[in-house]
Structure formats: structure tokens, C-alpha cells
Amino acid sequence: MKTPKVNYDCAKCPGYCCSYPRIEVTKKDIVRLAEHFELTADQAKAKFTRSYVFKEGHPKDHVNERILKHKKDHIYATTCQFLDQDKRRCSIYEARPAVCRAFPEGKKCGYYGFLKFERKCQGDKDFIPTA
Numbered sequence: 001m002k003t004p005k006v007n008y009d010c011a012k013c014p015g016y017c018c019s020y021p022r023i024e025v026t027k028k029d030i031v032r033l034a035e036h037f038e039l040t041a042d043q044a045k046a047k048f049t050r051s052y053v054f055k056e057g058h059p060k061d062h063v064n065e066r067i068l069k070h071k072k073d074h075i076y077a078t079t080c081q082f083l084d085q086d087k088r089r090c091s092i093y094e095a096r097p098a099v100c101r102a103f104p105e106g107k108k109c110g111y112y113g114f115l116k117f118e119r120k121c122q123g124d125k126d127f128i129p130t131a
């Protein structure tokens with residue numbers, strides 16, 4: 001089967017999507033992480049994830065989920081702990097959560113379009129807009 005053509009190139013991007021504060025993990029994702037690191041699911045859950053609860057405003061906006069822990073970064077404020085911050089690549093690619101596999105859902109990545117536009121305007125192919 002032919003791989004669908006996409007209009008973005010993650011190899012030219014510093015991994016903006018890996019700086020999203022809420023990267024949700026399911027039970028299945030935790031089991032995959034546990035197998036990858038040869039841990040129990042409980043150990044992987046405690047080591048790599050934390051709870052995110054938001055209960056303000058309308059009940060339909062409330063959130064109660066498990067998300068990946070972050071670490072400080074030299075480009076964005078923080079990134080997912082699994083981003084290799086020198087190579088700007090996922091260090092657990094085969095074991096990454098479903099949400100990372102699905103992103104950006106479609107042929108386009110909004111951030112990549114922005115990145116390309118800014119690099120063209122600045123005349124600098126390595127420029128990284130951070131705000």
C-alpha cells in the first residue's frame with residue numbers, strides 16, 4: 001500500500017507537538033511503555049505519567065486524564081520527557097502513545113505551515129518561532 005503524501009516534514013521541525021502540555025495516555029499506552037522499559041504497568045504509570053484534573057466551569061469542559069510527564073527544554077519551556085532534546089526526535093518511537101501516532105491527523109500540520117512561513121520571512125531555514 002502506498003504511504004499517503006503529507007505536507008509537513010517532522011525532520012525539519014524541533015518537535016513542537018511534543019511540547020504540548022497534555023499528551024494523554026490510555027491504559028494500553030501504559031502497557032506498551034511498560035513492555036518497552038521492562039517494567040510493570042504500575043511502575044510505568046508512576047514513573048512516566050501523572051494525573052491531570054480540571055474541574056472548573058461547565059461539566060462538559062471537565063477533564064480527568066493521565067498525561068505524560070514533561071522535562072525542561074532549551075527551545076520550548078518544557079517537552080515530553082521522551083523527546084530527545086538534542087536530536088529533536090522521539091526516543092521511544094515504537095512505544096509512543098496512540099495520540100502521538102495519530103497526530104497531526106491529516107495531510108497538514110498547522111505548526112509546520114507556520115514554521116515554513118516564518119523561516120521564509122526571516123530568510124533563515126533554521127529559524128524557530130517560539131511565541
Ligand code: SF4
Pocket residue numbers: 008009010013014015016017018103104109110111112
Ligand atoms: S509539530 Fe508537526 S511538523 Fe513538527 S514534529 Fe509535530 S507533527 Fe511534525
Ligand code: SF4
Pocket residue numbers: 017018019023068080081082083084089090091092093096097100
Ligand atoms: S512520546 Fe514521543 S512522540 Fe509522543 S510526545 Fe513524547 S516525544 Fe513526542
